[in-house]
Amino acid sequence: MKHVDIAMHVRGESRFVDDEPAPEGLLHAAVFTSPVSHGKIRSLDVRRTRDMAGVHGVFTAADIPGENQIGNIIQDEPLLAEDYVHFIGQPVALVVAETPEIARAAAQSIDIDIEELPAIFDAREAFAKGELIAPPRTFSLGDTHAAWKKCEHIIEGRVDSGGQEHVYLETQASLAVPEEDRGIKLLSATQSLSMVQKIVARILALPMHKVEVDTLRLGGAFGGKEDQATAWAGLAALAAFKLDRPVKLVLRRDEDMRMTGKRHPYSSDFKIGLAKDGAILAWEAQIFQNAGAAADLSTAILERTLFHVTNSYFIPNVKVTAASCRTNLPPNTAFRGFGGPQAMFLIESAIFKAAAEMGLDPAVIQQKNLLDEGDQFPYGMRAKNCHARPCWDGVEKKYDVKKRRTEIEQFNREHEWRKKGLAMMPICFGISFTSTFLNQASALVHIYQDGTVSVSTAAVEMGQGVKTKIAGIAARVFSIDPQRVRVESSNTRRVANMSPTAASSGADMNGHATRLACEDILARLKQRAAKHFDIDDPQAIDIRDETVFLRDEKTDLHWDELITLTYMDRKSLSAQAHYATPKIYFDKSKEKGEPFAYHVFGAAAVEATVDCLRGAYEIDSVKLVHDVGESLNPHVDRGQIEGGVVQGLGWMTIEELMHSDNGKLLTDSLTTYKVPDIYSAPDIKVHFLQDSKNPPGPFYSKAIGEPPFMYGIGAYFAILRAMKAFRKDVRLEFHSPMTPEKVLLAIYDG
Amino acid sequence: MAGSKAIEFILNDKTVSETLPPGMVVLDYLRRHRRMTGTKEGCREGDCGACMVLLGRIEEGRLRYRAVNSCLLPLAELDGRHLVTIEGLNGDSLNPIQQAFFDENASQCGFCTPGMIVSLTGFYLNSDTFTSQQAVAALDGNICRCTGYTSIKRAAGLLAKQADNNLAESDVPRRIQLLVEQKILPSWFLTIFDRLSELQKPLEKERSTTSLLVAGGTDLFVQKPEALLDADFQLLTRDKNLAEIKVEGDLCRIGAAVTVEQLQSSPLVNDMLPDLRDDLRLVSSTPIRSRATVGGNIVNASPIGDLTIWFLALDAAVALNDGVNRRIVALKDFFLDYKKLDKKDDELLEWVQFAIFQKGSRFNFEKVSKRTHLDIASVNSAMLLRRDGDVIVDAGISAGGVAPIPLTLSKTVDFLRGEKLSAQTVKKAAHIAQSEISPISDVRGSAQYKRLLLRQLIFAHFDVLFREYSKEALL
Secondary structure: OOOOOHHHHOOOOOOOHHHOOOOOOOEEEEEEEOOOOOEEEEEEEOHHHHOOOOEEEEEOHHHOOOOOOOOOOOOOOOOOOOOEEOOOOOEEEEEEEOOHHHHHHHHOOOEEEEEEOOOOOOHHHHHHOOOEOOOOEEEEEOOHHHHHHHOOEEEEEEEEEOOEOOOOOOOOEEEEEEEHHHEEEEEEOOOOHHHHHHHHHHHHOOOHHHEEEEEOOOOOOOOOOOOOOHHHHHHHHHHHHHHOOOEEEEOOHHHHHHHOOOEOOEEEEEEEEEOOOOOEEEEEEEEEEEEEOOOOOHHHHHHHHHHOOOOOEOOOEEEEEEEEEEOOOOOOOOOOOOOHHHHHHHHHHHHHHHHHHHOOOHHHHHHHOEOOOOOEOOOOOEOOOOOHHHHHHHHHHHOOHHHHHHHHHHHHHHOOOEEEEEEEEEEEEEEOOOOHHHOEEEEEEEEOOOOOEEEEEOOOOOOOOHHHHHHHHHHHHHOOOHHHEEEOOEEOOOOOOOOOOOOOOHHHHHHHHHHHHHHHHHHHHHHHHHHHOOOOOHHHEEEEOOEEEEOOEEEEEEHHHHHHHHHHOOOOOEEEEEEEOOOOEEEOOOOEEEOOOEEEEEEEEEEEEEEOOOOEEEEEEEEEEEOOEOOOOHHHHHHHHHHHHHHHHHHHOOOOOOEOOOOOEOOOOOOOOOOOOOOOOOEEEEEEOOOOOOOOOHHHEOOOOOHHHHHHHHHHHHHHHHHHHHOOOOOOOEEOOOOHHHHHHHHOOO | OOOOOOEEEEEOOEEEEEOOOOOOEHHHHHHHHOOOOOOOOOOOOOOOOOOEEEEEEEEOOEEEEEEEEHHHOEHHHHOOOEEEOHHHHOOOOOOHHHHHHHHOOOOOOOOOHHHHHHHHHHHHHHOOOOOHHHHHHOOOOOOOOOOOOHHHHHHHHHHHHHOOHHHHHOOHHHHHHHHHHOOOOOOOHHHHHHHHHHOOOOOOOOOOOOOEEEOOOOOHHHHOHHHHHOOOEEEHHHOHHHHOEEEEOOEEEEEOOOEHHHHHOOHHHHHHOOOHHHHHHOOOOHHHHOOOEHHHHHHOOOOOOHHHHHHHHOOOEEEEEOOOOEEEEEHHHHEEEOOEEOOOOOOEEEEEEEEOOOOOEEEEEEEEOOOOOOOOOOEEEEEEEEEEOOEEEEEEEEEEOOOOOOEEOHHHHHHHOOOEOOHHHHHHHHHHHHHHOOOOOEOOEOHHHHHHHHHHHHHHHHHHHHOOOOHHHHO
């Protein structure tokens, strides 16, 4: 089954917020933001701006009728700055005008006087000054203190990973339309409709039922529209509410890059202890997360870092402490992997360094310590249906890694300036929101009189194919042509109390809810068919390919007629169902529990070639075996893997955020911030692990969105291996991204 | 051009006439004034390709189409031309390009997809070979953040495989006919040549000293679109005299409005510089190369302009004309300071010229950027070297990104002249070059990096041209 929207996509007919026809009287908004990283607002004068031709309104914190607060987990973030500003790009005022150009030009006339205060941009400095978002947390297992004595090798080091800009191709966008009775309808490019609804209600002092949020699709999101779509929806809603006119706010690329948060930069210290044979006996780390100026999702992201701090390995003695540190940068936020990639880069760096000191190939240590069935994670859960080794072994065998290693050695002998490196990258990623309460979803399913089906869920389509998977589930339960199923926009009036479409769990939870709703209707359809055939037992009825079967015998009763019969019999052709992921829990007081429904496993072999004359490199290939369970849709899953890999490579190689000394983002355009282009994409080979069944997933499937991102981490180490082939004693630094600059400076150091 | 006559052109299959500001970019025109929203806004600086359109015009009696970024294309450029958008390419069913994307699942969120379809349509209209590499090359200006390009490359491969062999050999009218038969283009494409010929020719305005001169606009429309919206500007791309490549005696003269693409496909320049095509592939992207001009690259005065660096090594000179007098200035003397030129406001850079290579001359261009393609160099450098046996007779070496201006490494060159080719000479040259540069730290790299990189690129010049010096000998 194809991506349900692809025929529209290739014709340019799929609509995004900015493509919707303008409602009558539409006005456009532009945001005026803080020019300094930290300061006290002495005065803010918008009078001149208000009087400019074409300007309909200028709004500041003083104009907010409700609470000036958009923070969710921790309420520490104003919609519009009040007395203080905490980062460059923080919204201070909103200008609403006839056109976006007038609004932007007018915003430049706003007078603001700010007394500058000292600013912090570095997580370690923030930690030292006690600037924490929340108290640090520690996950531990066994007794590291006792374990060090048993270690043959103890290696310490420091690891830094850079941030990452989402570069969703569609920038942040919102359209707010005033409704009768002081209500607001929002078209918002958000992954989290209920959050937008709740916070807009809070800002405008409205009951939630007066705020409707609708999301048709997103032009990419990757976590960047989970919490961070809310501000723009809130601003558009504020203006629409005050002016009683529809208002659209679409950020330009440079604005989006300056105003929104990114993947969190991390800085960590580690200590790893190994036995002679490479078994990891002890693992300690102190992690500093650069949260930016407000909490946003940082604490949840930090929690996931802790969950993934041993990646795919069993380590009997672990003690890792992590702190979320407040700095004067835009609040950093969710990005595919949600703290997991930073954790995996940390442990993989430690293993690489240990291998170098022990004179081993890192793969020896990696393989030796892979998780086995029943092994315990530092958070108490045990590996179940553990596929770490089958995936690793699959890669070695399927892609003949041994032979590749020999060929690479040969190549490196024959080439003086060009060197190749190969790195293995295993992954293990837990599926479920680590905040247990978010693991719920609901679906509303209607069958219309012509036998077509409408499904509404909380799952927001952002390219990840969740609509396709959900349509597939509905079609599968009813055994009808998927063409009969339409998956609707997500809308707070059809589905309430939505969890964000995030944590790779969209298809899992909304798919289960859809399944349950469809099964509910199916039961009534079967009853009606039983009545039609004058039998008592609806269990004797089956629907296969739109035809009713009675005790495995095909009948003349077709789907269309069955729907008509059911309707005429005054039975409901609609159902709503709720799904809550069973069994999961987490006790934060002990930092132990079973937070995940299951884990996704996989492994990849990543190859790179470095031009050691120029410091340039190419990622040649990423060959992987990935555990998808029984794939709900192999096309979608393959696409998610390929896309995740390249995004991960980008994070590790060329995507580099740079700031001026006073915290201004210098890489605020696609000219200066480079994401992978078509030439950067390596040869990617994808193989699904065979015979994997995942009982918790819909139809034994596994979630797909985030895990493949982390294969990209292998690129860092493949490049490093190639550099070592050029210069044995190359300085080992673990500070991503590995830009051509870092390569060249490292290989010619000294 | 503000307040001038209406702009007349064909938008897909409709002839239209517009009196909107000529400096409005076509992206805004399509989305806001025509409500054609298949053309997407991703970056407004020609770096993502979501806004790709096809621009068709009659050149030397033949219809030519190019994929261009509509965010950098002023409405004025449409005058007398054909604008094709994704809406124009849609038929009742999916066309073969769309079908290939469909079959290979080469679209996820869908935002970048229409631009990709348009770029590949440009590939069918322009490519001289139909390999999957060429199809991929046509997408060098399109960014996708979802797919990892793998499915897109599969679709491109499928298209290359399906491409009719006759296409490559067909001239433009025949090619359009074939593409219509294959349903890659809608049938009204067959009427465009006649209809464009009938459109009133745009009036050429006398160049006035007050108008802003705009060439390809690929940097101007990034830097100051607001200022251009209502500006009185003149499009140099309309001046045929400025778009010629010709030989005058032993000099090669390249008009200021010659595009990078023109340079890339010029047999004359290719004869001299066999690696030209590959070198120029490192310069921006297909759609930008079809708009960006030689003159624009030079007067932009960027210390890192690829073509400028290229011409500096060739010891080129530029012609400046104020409407009365023409003067010739050596390119190396043309750059006075950061973004400061030896050029008066009323002077137009008409052409750049350089001596046709003598026997024994070899040329090499090096560029390293964070991303290999469609990126601005951290450091770039070019070298022209003529030798007699193993003695260097003459040389030209330039370097970008290492000074406030695009730099000629004169001391290095002075040293090289008369030296014998050896690893020792190469090392010494690289060492002398260090004394000529003054790089600063910025988003393209630290000063320390740029110093090191220039040394390496000088090594690379000799490595590429002579392949004689081992790692041990150089380091």
